[in-house]
Amino acid sequence: MVVLGIGLVSLGLFFFLSSAIGLMRFPDCYCRMHATGKADTMGILFCLLGLALFVLHKGLEGERLLLVIKILFIGLFWFIGGPTATHALLRSAFERGVRPWTKDGKEILEWPEGES
């Protein structure tokens, strides 16, 4: 059970590391949101499952069961709340008039004239 927990935490750390590389290297705020969405769902879910297995390894009395349930509740909440926060942030960036990055500098959408 400890080996499985170490594997899950390492997988979550891999998702966090790739998300950090994407956050540093991508050219646009939309692309950066796409990178951090991976850490919001998969990274935190795998890390919390591994840490819950660490807690479960020491024995399963009443109090430790409550701790495991709380950890899994945090994971479920972030699995729903992270994409919601990313979606709201992308919507506000779109309404704010942030232009998406393209490789050749041409616009991919028809923006109204005279706006930012």
Added chain:
Amino acid sequence: MEGFLIAVGLSLLGISVVGILRIILGPTVIDRIVGGNFVGTITVVLLIVIGLIYGRLELFIDIALMYSLLSFIGTLIFSKYLSHKGP
């Protein structure tokens, strides 16, 4: 297992430096909030790792739960506040 948990905590701390760097040098204000959301995601995991290292998880798990709720609501409030045009 103590050594593995300490290594996980140190690597999470090193990853969150990237988010703080993106908060400092982001070109637009949306980039800064994306970096702040990323740091908030990492801090929830880091609080549980600190609780496992100290052996007092029943204290730190409530702080992690409250912090995750506050980080989510903070991101939603910022995205609502910044949705009109500005600098």
